[in-house]
Amino acid sequence: MWDLPEGLTSQFLCQLMERGPLRSLVFIQRAVPRGGTPAAPTRHAFAFSAQVNTAMHEAKLMEECDELMEIIRQRKQVIAVKIKETKVMKLRKLAQQVANCRQCLERSTVLINQAEHILKENDHARFLQTARNVAERVAMATASSQVLIPDINFNDAFENFALDFSREKKLLEGLDYLTAPNPPSVREELCTASHDTITVHWISEDEFSVSSYELQYTIFTGQANFISLYNSMDSWMIVPNIKQNHYTVHGLQSGTRYIFLVKAINQAGSRNSEPARLKTNSQPFKLDPKMAHKKLKISNDGLQMEKDESSLKKSHTPERFSGTGCYGAAGNVFIDSGCHYWEVVVGSSTWYAIGVAYKSAPKNEWIGKNSSSWVFSRCNNNFVVRHNNKEMLVEVHPQMKRLGVLLDYDNNALSFYDPANSLHLHTFEVSFILPVCPTFTIWNKSLMILSGLPAPDFIDYPEQQECNCRPQESPYVSGMKACH
Numbered sequence: 001m002w003d004l005p006e007g008l009t010s011q012f013l014c015q016l017m018e019r020g021p022l023r024s025l026v027f028i029q030r031a032v033p034r035g036g037t038p039a040a041p042t043r044h045a046f047a048f049s050a051q052v053n054t055a056m057h058e059a060k061l062m063e064e065c066d067e068l069m070e071i072i073r074q075r076k077q078v079i080a081v082k083i084k085e086t087k088v089m090k091l092r093k094l095a096q097q098v099a100n101c102r103q104c105l106e107r108s109t110v111l112i113n114q115a116e117h118i119l120k121e122n123d124h125a126r127f128l129q130t131a132r133n134v135a136e137r138v139a140m141a142t143a144s145s146q147v148l149i150p151d152i153n154f155n156d157a158f159e160n161f162a163l164d165f166s167r168e169k170k171l172l173e174g175l176d177y178l179t180a181p182n183p184p185s186v187r188e189e190l191c192t193a194s195h196d197t198i199t200v201h202w203i204s205e206d207e208f209s210v211s212s213y214e215l216q217y218t219i220f221t222g223q224a225n226f227i228s229l230y231n232s233m234d235s236w237m238i239v240p241n242i243k244q245n246h247y248t249v250h251g252l253q254s255g256t257r258y259i260f261l262v263k264a265i266n267q268a269g270s271r272n273s274e275p276a277r278l279k280t281n282s283q284p285f286k287l288d289p290k291m292a293h294k295k296l297k298i299s300n301d302g303l304q305m306e307k308d309e310s311s312l313k314k315s316h317t318p319e320r321f322s323g324t325g326c327y328g329a330a331g332n333v334f335i336d337s338g339c340h341y342w343e344v345v346v347g348s349s350t351w352y353a354i355g356v357a358y359k360s361a362p363k364n365e366w367i368g369k370n371s372s373s374w375v376f377s378r379c380n381n382n383f384v385v386r387h388n389n390k391e392m393l394v395e396v397h398p399q400m401k402r403l404g405v406l407l408d409y410d411n412n413a414l415s416f417y418d419p420a421n422s423l424h425l426h427t428f429e430v431s432f433i434l435p436v437c438p439t440f441t442i443w444n445k446s447l448m449i450l451s452g453l454p455a456p457d458f459i460d461y462p463e464q465q466e467c468n469c470r471p472q473e474s475p476y477v478s479g480m481k482a483c484h
Contacts, residue, residue, distance in 0.1 A: 057177075061177070079163070111134065111137050111138065114130075114134060114137075115134055118130045118131055118134060177268075178209070178266065178267060178268040179209075179268050179269075180264075180266065180268045180269030180270055180271050181204060181206050181209050181210045181264040181265070181266055181270070181271060182204065182205045182206050182264070182271060183264065183271040183272060183273050183274070184202045184203060184204040184210075184213070184245075184262045184263075184264045184271075184273045185202060185203050185204075185273055185274070186200060186201070186202045186260060186262055186273050186274070186276035187201045187202060187203060188276055188278065191276075191278055193278065193279065193280050193281050193454065194280065194281055194452075195254040195255070195280055195281045195282060195283050195284055195452055196250065196251060196252050196253075196254060196280060197248055197249060197250050197251075197252060197280070198248070198249050198252060198258065198260075198278050198279075198280060199246060199247070199248040199249075200215060200246065200247055200248075200249070200260050200262070200276070200278065201245065201246045202245050202246070202262045202273060203245060204245065204264055207245070209266055210264045210265065210266055211265055211266045211267065212240070212241050212242060212243060212265050213242040213243075213244075213245070213247075213262055213263065213264055213265065214238060214239065214240050214241070214242065214262070214263040214265060214270070215238070215239040215242060215247050215249070215260065215261075215262055215263075216236045216237070216238050216239075216260070216261040216262075216263065216272075217236065217237050217249060217258050217259060217260045217261070218235050218236045218237065218258065218259055219235075219253070219256060219257070219258055219259075220257040220258055220259045220277055237249075252280050253280065253337065253338045254280055254281070254282055254283040254338045254339075254340060255279070255280060255281065255282040255283065255338045255339035255340040255341060255455065256279060256280050256338055256339055257277055257278070257279040257339075258277070258278055258279065258280075259275050259276070259277055260275065260276045260277075260278055261273055261275055261276075279454060279455065280454075281452050281453060281454050282339075282340035282341045282342060282451065282452055282453055282454070282455070283333055283335060283338065283340050283451070283452065284451045284452030285331040285332055285333040285342075285438060285449075285451045285452075286301070286302030286303060286331065286332050286449070286451070287302045287303065287304075287305055287329050287330070287331060287332070287440070287449060288302075288329070288330055288331065288332040289302070290317075290319055290320070291319050291320060291321065291329060291330045291363075292305065292320065292321065292328075292329040292330075293320060293321040293322065293323070293326075293327040293328050293329065294320060294322075295307065295308060295309055295327050296308065296327045296328075296329055296442075298329065302332070303448055303449045303450075303451075304446060304447070304448045304449070305327075305329050305440060305442065305446060305447050305449075306442075306445070306446035307327055307442055307443070307444060307445065307446065318363075319363075320363065321363045321364075321441075322363055322364045323363070323364050323365055323366060323441075326353075326366050326441050326442075326443055327441060327442055327443070328363070328367060328439065328440065328441040329439075329440050329441075330357070330437045330438065330439050330440070331437055331438035331439075331449070331451070333437065333438070334359065334435035334436065334437050335356075335407060335409055335435055335436055335437070335438075336409065336432075336434075336435040336436075337409055337410060338409060338410065339406070339407070339408045339409070339410065339411075339455070340406070340407045340409070341404065341405065341406045341407075341453050341454065341455040341456075341459070342404075342405050342438065342449065342450060342451040342452075342453060343402050343403065343404050343405070343419060343449075343450040343453060344402065344403045344405070344440065344447055344448070344449060344450070345401065345402055345447065345448040345449075345450065346378070346400070346401060346402065346403055346447060347401060347445060347446065347447070347448070348445050349378075349442055349444055349445035349446065349447060350378060350380050350381075350444060350445070351378060351379055351380065351442065351443035351444050352377065352378055352440070352441060352442045352443065352447060353366065353367050353368055353375040353376070353377040353378075353386070353439075353440075353441040354375060354376050354377075354403055354405065354416075354439070354440055354441075354447075355367060355368065355373060355374045355375030355376060355405070355414070355438075355439055356373070356374055356405075356407060356414060356436040356437060356438055356439055357372055357373035357374075357436060357437060357439045358372040358373070358434045358435075358436060358437075359434070359435070359437060360372055360434070361373045361439075366441065367439050367441055368385075368386030368387055368388075368389075369386070369388075369389045370388060370389070371387070371388045373387070373439060374386075374387045374414050374428045374430060375387070375439070375441075376394070376403060376405075376416040376425065376426065378396075381398060383395070383396040383425075385416070385425075385426045385428070387428065392426070394416075394425050394426050396418065396425060397418065397421065400418050400420070400421075401420065402418075402419055402420055403416060403417070403418070403419075404416065404417035404418070404419040404456070405417075405438070406455060406459060407436070407438075409432055409436070412429060412430055412431050412432060413427055413428065413429060413430070414427065414428040414430055415427040415428075415459075417456075417459065419456055422456070422458040424459075438451075
């Protein structure tokens with residue numbers, strides 16, 4: 001057992017809490033056990049803290065209830081004055097009608113007396129003249145007889161005034177202390193993304209108790225350090241005071257995964273949603289006709305290239321691919337950061353090379369034959385990866401119609417996939433030193449580019465992927481990743 005310091009009251013506890021949590025904690029730490037000496041914070045200190053908090057909330061409850069009672073008292077006075085004013089108006093109206101009735105009765109009495117006097121008249125002519133005057137006055141009295149009917153509804157004296165506090169009573173019956181709102185839930189199926197934006201949608205079970213939302217986000221760098229990242233807010237971006245249940249974040253990195261948290265806030269506190277992992281799409285691009293081989297035909301939308309021996313392109317320029325027997329083109333973007341995914345519809349082409357290259361890569365030879373380019377290539381029935389004129393065979397289904405390319409520039413990796421079968425084909429480990437450009441070469445048929453795509457979900461789980469490559473007998477260049 002232990003005692004509070006001498007003279008400690010609920011009022012003092014409330015004053016203590018107003019000083020702030022730090023001073024309160026110092027005071028709590030000085031709570032003295034009965035018959036003992038000052039001790040370090042223990043369960044006694046926490047019990048004392050509970051007493052301080054309880055006293056503070058009890059005082060707050062009394063304050064709020066007193067304010068409610070004062071509001072009710074003031075409203076009672078206002079409504080009572082309105083009732084009295086209405087009563088005075090009704091009585092004044094009724095008094096006026098009584099006065100009018102009295103006047104009518106007095107006139108009627110005079111008229112009756114006059115009629116009685118006329119009946120005693122013996123002169124025939126005078127009787128007729130006086131009777132005519134009496135008849136006119138009777139007609140006038142009949143016309144004004146409506147004044148004798150009161151317009152006061154005595155059964156409902158306040159016909160335009162009602163006292164109904166049923167709604168307010170229900171509100172008071174539901175009176176309770178305010179709690180922090182329940183955690184909102186991010187609706188990942190409703191969230192959308194572009195290459196540099198993500199629109200986050202969420203729902204809240206008690207939306208009416210939420211005064212605002214706060215959106216927090218940061219780059220997801222791996223599950224291993226997620227807990228430490230979750231506990232540290234240093235690297236998080238914060239968007240405060242959101243009034244709707246959705247928000248679009250701009251200026252994000254292309255092809256990058258982010259963690260989002262939504263905080264629901266009211267006067268009682270706040271609660272966070274579960275973290276949601278959302279990713280931006282890859283950087284969109286098209287084929288650059290200024291760099292395409294003069295024997296290639298580029299579609300108007302810049303997404304398809306086709307071998308065309310009859311092409312009447314302008315003569316060779318330094319930017320153009322100019323190899324003999326191979327026809328190259330490049331994307332209209334140079335990438336120096338982020339994670340980007342695109343696919344190439346190879347269709348029925350049996351001779352092509354797809355990859356990335358530095359701007360300085362030679363344009364007059366096959367891509368992959370130099371140290372500035374990395375490609376996946378098909379040569380009839382052989383599938384290989386090539387860099388610096390070194391090749392490695394890759395086991396691929398011969399009917400593969402689409403090739404996926406994942407460029408993770410920041411993590412120094414270029415990977416190829418069979419997206420239709422969710423297969424990982426090969427990964428180059430490259431320490432990129434310059435921006436790279438998507439590069440495409442065909443020897444027959446055509447290729448179609450699908451850029452700006454989100455990376456498929458199966459790519460997020462590399463431990464489930466299998467590498468389908470096997471080295472040739474020749475030495476293999478160190479810049480390539482060996483088979484697992």
